[in-house]
Amino acid sequence: MPEIILHQWEMSPFCGKVRRVLRHKGLPFTVKEYNGPRLLMAGRVGPAGKLPVLEYDGQLIQDSTAIAAFLEARHPEPSLIPATGRESHLVHVLEDWADESLYWYEVYFRFMWKDAADKAFSLIQQGRPAYEKPLILAAAVPMMRKKLREQGLGKYDAATVTRQFFEHLAHLEGLLSEGDWLVGNSCTLADIAVASQLAEVKRTSHLAGRFADYPAVQKWLARVGD
Numbered sequence: 001m002p003e004i005i006l007h008q009w010e011m012s013p014f015c016g017k018v019r020r021v022l023r024h025k026g027l028p029f030t031v032k033e034y035n036g037p038r039l040l041m042a043g044r045v046g047p048a049g050k051l052p053v054l055e056y057d058g059q060l061i062q063d064s065t066a067i068a069a070f071l072e073a074r075h076p077e078p079s080l081i082p083a084t085g086r087e088s089h090l091v092h093v094l095e096d097w098a099d100e101s102l103y104w105y106e107v108y109f110r111f112m113w114k115d116a117a118d119k120a121f122s123l124i125q126q127g128r129p130a131y132e133k134p135l136i137l138a139a140a141v142p143m144m145r146k147k148l149r150e151q152g153l154g155k156y157d158a159a160t161v162t163r164q165f166f167e168h169l170a171h172l173e174g175l176l177s178e179g180d181w182l183v184g185n186s187c188t189l190a191d192i193a194v195a196s197q198l199a200e201v202k203r204t205s206h207l208a209g210r211f212a213d214y215p216a217v218q219k220w221l222a223r224v225g226d
């Protein structure tokens with residue numbers, strides 16, 4: 001078995017995505033959490049300055065999409081990425097939608113509400129001295145709100161963004177009422193990418209209770225797992 005270390009923030013949806021890929025493939029791994037003063041070192045693990053980064057027998061791979069492709073190539077079974085055909089294209093498009101669009105809704109619901117940001121940072125600050133969290137929040141919340149405005153979603157009010165998000169959820173409900181998985185007859189990277197964003201919305205935002213209106217999505221989230 002390879003030695004696998006996931007450099008992560010527990011509450012990052014992209015790190016959650018990699019954890020789900022590793023578990024789906026039955027690969028044991030340990031995590032290195034970038035909490036406390038280590039937060040400042042996260043930018044140095046890989047050239048893009050982002051987490052997750054996967055360390056696989058000493059080799060560093062960054063970006064959840066690249067990590068999933070790397071693991072699929074080395075551990076093809078159970079497969080998560082159809083190799084060819086319509087399903088492979090759909091998986092690619094849905095994964096990218098989750099990573100590049102749905103992600104910003106997750107960021108909005110986490111960083112526009114102070115209590116949600118507080119919950120999220122509690123997840124990575126476990127075991128750290130209590131004085132650190134307010135300092136980290138004071139830096140992270142304005143920085144993430146600025147990113148949201150630059151991306152665009154942050155320029156819209158909460159009611160508009162919430163309505164758009166639940167429109168997306170209604171479409172997912174429609175898809176998942178017709179089959180167990182988003183693409184084809186088994187769990188793919190599309191399921192894992194979308195579920196990883198939604199799981200973080202549920203975990204820290206005030207919207208968790210409203211997921212009950214989407215029973216097919218709820219059952220599918222349980223099927224994809226943690």
Ligand SMILES: N[C@@H](CCC(=O)N[C@@H](CS)C(=O)NCC(=O)O)C(=O)O
Pocket residue numbers: 012013014049050051052062063064065099
């Ligand atoms: N496309 C990347 C996105 C990773 C990403 O944006 N990670 C966030 C945490 S959720 C991050 O590292 N942010 C720090 C930064 O952008 O400086 C992936 O799929 O891994």
